[in-house]
Amino acid sequence: MANSNTSTLNSIKSLIHSHQTRLESLSKELKTHKLMLDSIMEADKEYQEIADTAAKAIKLKSQAKQKVLTNPEAKSQMEKIKDQQIEIKELKIALSDYLSQYVTLSGSNQIESPDGFVYDIVYNAHLAKKKQD
Numbered sequence: 001m002a003n004s005n006t007s008t009l010n011s012i013k014s015l016i017h018s019h020q021t022r023l024e025s026l027s028k029e030l031k032t033h034k035l036m037l038d039s040i041m042e043a044d045k046e047y048q049e050i051a052d053t054a055a056k057a058i059k060l061k062s063q064a065k066q067k068v069l070t071n072p073e074a075k076s077q078m079e080k081i082k083d084q085q086i087e088i089k090e091l092k093i094a095l096s097d098y099l100s101q102y103v104t105l106s107g108s109n110q111i112e113s114p115d116g117f118v119y120d121i122v123y124n125a126h127l128a129k130k131k132q133d
Contacts (some may be wrong), residue, residue, distance in 0.1 A: 020127055 041047050068074055099121050103109055109121045 016127075 041051075069078065099111075102111060103121055110118055111121060112118050
């Protein structure tokens with residue numbers, strides 16, 4: 001039985017490594033293609049003229065937005081938005097921790113809400129490079 005688990009684990013590790021390698025390779029290729037497309041677009045005079053006009057419009061819009069945001073009512077709303085974004089982030093972190101504890105204690109990856117809906121508890125795993133100290 002242990003040999004079967006080791007074999008399965010090695011197969012999964014191999015799949016993880018091959019998929020990670022392919023993701024890295026595709027990401028590099030994608031970056032190259034995007035740079036090539038940017039080069040083509042920069043060489044087109046008509047595109048450059050329109051892009052310059054759009055950049056000027058974006059700059060004007062940004063300036064107008066900054067002017068509006070100096071309004072006390074807008075500042076108040078921005079502060080409320082920031083506070084609520086922070087609260088949402090904190091609640092999501094706490095909920096994730098509680099869900100992990102629930103799965104560990106109950107052995108179930110589903111939970112029923114007070115109004116009768118059944119939710120699956122899902123995890124989104126990804127690889128992150130370990131920071132070197």
